[in-house]
Amino acid sequence: MSVLTLDNISKKFAENAIIKNLQLQVNDGEFVSILGPSGSGKSTLFSLIGGILSPDNGTILLEGENINGKTGAISYMPQSPSLLPWKTVLQNVLLGQELKGTKDEAKAVQMIEKAGLAEYVHAYPRQLSGGMKQRVSFIRALLSPQPLICLDEPFSALDELTRLDMQKWLLSIWENHRRTVLFVTHNIEEALFLSDRIVILSNKPASILADFEIPFKRPRGEELFLEDDFFEWKRKIYHAMK
Structure with a gap:
């Protein structure tokens, strides 16, 4: 069942097109990560989903309800606590x-x-x-x-060891509750370790370049980082972003 549907979403600031004709669906209990270059519109996308901004075109549906411009419909965790x-x-x-x-x-x-x-x-x-x-x-x-949790690079300010500990902790907690999560990160390894799917945004105006289903079984441990399949997927995601 779809929890979040972004249907043909576009957003401009003055004449600067940030997002154009973006289509995305996030299903119940999925952990979906969004990767993209800096300035590609990831934060704008979260502002649209959270109702802080309204799209110029298109519809944002949460469990079938139009939430364009509606605040309080999602749970949001920013970069700072x-x-x-x-x-x-x-x-x-x-x-x-x-x-x-x-x-x-x-x-x-x-x-x-x-x-x-x-x-x-x-x-x-x-x-x-x-x-x-x-x-x-x-x-x-x-x-x-709320039925959707949006996480906006929540571990970006942490040192590498603390970040890994937090990734493992988040994954263990999430696997017990299976809430629907949309997660923004710049880190390919982090996205691969946590996600069911990885969505890659283009440079602005942002649209979806690729949408990958990640095949690693759950539960996942840090040994996954050393497996050949993990390195193969890291290369695949890297080249897709390039």
Whole structure:
């Protein structure tokens, strides 16, 4: 079943065409990554899906409902954790639910504990490392009731080892819940490790150059990075982007 459908989406700023006639479908429980060159319109695409911008042409459907220009329909995790400094970890995690009029504190505490943050349930963001803040931000997105989670390069500011730890943690949590995810990244290895599908955008005006189904079985471990098939797919994606 399709959760998100982008039907012939176009967007301009003045005379500058950013996205043109873009078609994309994301199905229930899929983890889909978007790769593309800098300035190709990835952030604009997320702003359109999130309702911050409206498309000039085309329709954005979420579970069959037109959400053009509608905010609050998706769960969004930006590059920076965007935690409220005056709220505790638990209060930040519950924020998405509270905005929708629901609150499951017991489940939130359970998720925080599974993230290895049991000692920080009532701590404030200033007491957390960068990786810890990203875990809290992802748990907030995961617990929000919207049917689609959009992740905008959430690990780009982390060092390489922390980034790998976060990728493995995100994958383990996602495989338990199988929420529908649209993930923006510049990192080919990250996209291959996490995704069911990889969508490659052209230079602007952005359209879809390629849409690959990734064949690696789940669950996945870091040993995948050393397998021949992984290197073959990395070359394939690299050449498609070129």
